[in-house]
Amino acid sequence: MDWNKLIKRYDKGDYLGKILGFPEQCLEGWKIGKKAKLRKAKGIEKIFVTGMGGSGYVGEMLQKLFFQESKIPVFIEHGYILPKFVDKKTLCIIVSYSGNTEEAIGLFKKLKKSSIPTIGVTSNGYLKKACRHCIVVPGGYQPRQASGYLFFSTLAVLKKMGLSPFKEKDVLETVRLLKKEQGAVVAKAKANAKLMYKKTPVIYATESLQVSALRWQTELNEIAKVFCHWNVLPELQHNEINASLNLGKGHFFLIRQAKEGKKMQARINFMKKRIRSIGYPVTEIESRGSGLLAATWYMNYLGSMTAFYLSMLNRLDPTPVNLIQGMKAYLKKKA
Numbered sequence: 001m002d003w004n005k006l007i008k009r010y011d012k013g014d015y016l017g018k019i020l021g022f023p024e025q026c027l028e029g030w031k032i033g034k035k036a037k038l039r040k041a042k043g044i045e046k047i048f049v050t051g052m053g054g055s056g057y058v059g060e061m062l063q064k065l066f067f068q069e070s071k072i073p074v075f076i077e078h079g080y081i082l083p084k085f086v087d088k089k090t091l092c093i094i095v096s097y098s099g100n101t102e103e104a105i106g107l108f109k110k111l112k113k114s115s116i117p118t119i120g121v122t123s124n125g126y127l128k129k130a131c132r133h134c135i136v137v138p139g140g141y142q143p144r145q146a147s148g149y150l151f152f153s154t155l156a157v158l159k160k161m162g163l164s165p166f167k168e169k170d171v172l173e174t175v176r177l178l179k180k181e182q183g184a185v186v187a188k189a190k191a192n193a194k195l196m197y198k199k200t201p202v203i204y205a206t207e208s209l210q211v212s213a214l215r216w217q218t219e220l221n222e223i224a225k226v227f228c229h230w231n232v233l234p235e236l237q238h239n240e241i242n243a244s245l246n247l248g249k250g251h252f253f254l255i256r257q258a259k260e261g262k263k264m265q266a267r268i269n270f271m272k273k274r275i276r277s278i279g280y281p282v283t284e285i286e287s288r289g290s291g292l293l294a295a296t297w298y299m300n301y302l303g304s305m306t307a308f309y310l311s312m313l314n315r316l317d318p319t320p321v322n323l324i325q326g327m328k329a330y331l332k333k334k335a
Helices: 003-010 015-020 022-034 053-069 102-112 125-130 143-160 168-196 207-222 262-277 292-313 322-334
Strands: 046-050 074-077 090-095 118-122 134-136 200-206 229-233 250-256 282-286
Touching: 003 292, 015 022, 015 143, 015 292, 022 134, 022 143, 022 168, 022 292, 046 053, 046 102, 053 074, 053 090, 053 143, 053 207, 053 292, 090 102, 090 143, 102 118, 102 125, 118 125, 118 143, 125 134, 134 143, 143 168, 143 207, 168 250, 168 282, 168 292, 200 207, 200 262, 207 229, 207 250, 207 292, 229 262, 250 262, 262 282
Parallel strands: 046 074, 046 090, 090 118, 118 134, 200 229, 200 250, 250 282
Antiparallel strands: none
């Protein structure tokens, strides 16, 4: 496989270069957040995050990570609804990389009329102009390419406000791990892409890495333009385990922590046997890193890289998302 030839022909926007620069982006995002002029929060009991697509993934990450490590719950919304429970004891975070995302801006305008504490995370647009407390990250990327800026700047602000369980050492471990493993990640991604080629990828994740399974799915959708399904252990063993029909050609990937508990390990072993018994191959992938933050971003990074190399096999430019842009243009005319 002549990867260099494929990249030269199809990667017109240097998507690979942006993925390779992701570890530095994470560190830069953290530094941006640390410089934000925000004080320690008082009386905050919950966090509400809204955003769409690549911007919205910030909320997904915070929710799943805080669920495991923090006493402060994180709630997320990918749409138009402002929950009734959002009040002055809620920190609201509006994430819109462009600064003009319709759904996020709609919620921001509702919050702006209240005295509910609100922070914006953006690179430009209406949100940058209208939000009093705004974290501004570099522009020039697709939202999914800028997740290091968006997530780590937000995490740094939450730490500064006394609301995050994650420390700078966790961030530095993450950056070091991604840099150290980058060559191995590229090699694994190429192998994964070959296994996925002309098949439907099915991603199963253990509970602590379920947000990475979501990341794999959305990256495969946007970058490689393929359908993808994901689910999580142990929940899928109470429903989806019964399914065996109508998938067609597929390949299962089981993503997990390097060290899982005895019960989860037993569930993994059972699931591998079940998948093979219905005639499908399964590839088991262990994460790296000692901390939850590093392990999760390692798996996310592998998912992004895999999607890129699958886009090369599919002979597609990974950068454009013409249907998303077309949908937005349609809404402007019709709604």
